Amino acid sequence: MLSKNKIKFFNSIKKKKYRDINQCFFAEGEKLVDELLNSDLKIIEIYATSEWINLNEQQITKRNADVIEISENELNKISSLTTPNKVIVIAKQTCFDFNINEISKELNIFLENINDPGNLGTIIRIADWFGIENIFCSKESVDMYNPKVVQASMGAIYRTKIHYVDSVKFLTDIKSLENFNIYGTFLEGNNIYKEDLDKNGLIIMGSESHGISNTISSFINKKLFIPNYPIMKKTSESLNISTATSIVCSEFRRRIS
């Protein structure tokens, strides 16, 4: 049974402010919940239909979490999906530290003012696929616990470390590292297919509407370009941010695969 207060609570944590106050977020649907229960994240409560509960007794016992049985009708009231899917889990937000020396040995992503939750979720999924563990976002970026981010990440959000940082301070620290390149894509950059790309480094991607700002651009020492084809034809002005990120990450990993 779902109390009026609980419905109110669910609606409140659709907003970042209340997710932060309660240090929690939620994931919905069989696939996302299955991955969540198999992750290291702390589970607060599971709201599920009797059908889901019967099929997942083992997992519930393993996680020792509170389970509240609800009807399809009650699920509809708290879900943020068009087609609610059997189960919603509230989990605890996690906050990761990072060590600049460890970062220096890895490939990392920095997102400047990413705005669209679908794009952030997709980029988290790309990073996870390509073994990029740390994603840095400028403080103005969309919240990683936005339900649409969680959904689009398809569970990758439980395996990657996402840090919200003061852009200039973070990039100033990173810039001082030795043998560490900072990359970004620009229309006037070098052909990415022919450029030397290291195993480690930082890939900067700009916002959907404004690209990489001049301030952030000044930290970049390797400008890359994804060539369009054929060069002479009028094509789209740009690729969208998650498309460009996937091609750039793929190129970095191709060199060492």
Added chain:
Amino acid sequence: MLSKNKIKFFNSIKKKKYRDINQCFFAEGEKLVDELLNSDLKIIEIYATSEWINLNEQQITKRNADVIEISENELNKISSLTTPNKVIVIAKQTCFDFNINEISKELNIFLENINDPGNLGTIIRIADWFGIENIFCSKESVDMYNPKVVQASMGAIYRTKIHYVDSVKFLTDIKSLENFNIYGTFLEGNNIYKEDLDKNGLIIMGSESHGISNTISSFINKKLFIPNYPIMKKTSESLNISTATSIVCSEFRRRIS
């Protein structure tokens, strides 16, 4: 001024059925409309605020289109955007023929039952960037003139040819071509970075939820795989369809760029 009938008409063409009956679609916002007015497509009517009309007199005269001045308030009533943006244009749908011999010399994409309009729009933008002129969709796929497809394509939809085909009939014809490979991505496919990829061919991408079906898979003679990294770690199960399409198209074009 906007009549009640016109508002009703705009709401009707948000649905495929009425777009098809009227053989039209609409595009919204300054950027998309600018690209539309510069395309070869036939413009039916322009609905715009006085601000937009004043700034675009030259383009309006050039296209010799009917312009209806509307208020911001009226725009809100017909727009399908959360933040309506100055102008909506109704244009005529186009239908392209294709010649199997011309197709045989080019790189093409086939989408099996693509469902999400954002994904289709993004893939059209990717195809346009990489000079892939023809996209084939199974008949069950989302409509190319869905407002979200038009929006996500960012104008690329005006430059690519999208064909809705009977999958088995089309692929049977294609399969008979000489020196023409049919590619698809599979978890058990060959490392795409190391595989021979031709200048021409057909790239098949499966639906978001079911991937490539057995029926369609039987036409594919080159199975590809985008390697995750590092190979041993548990990562996401898959990439989303537009992410995978961008990496595959980039790999094909890298070989000839």
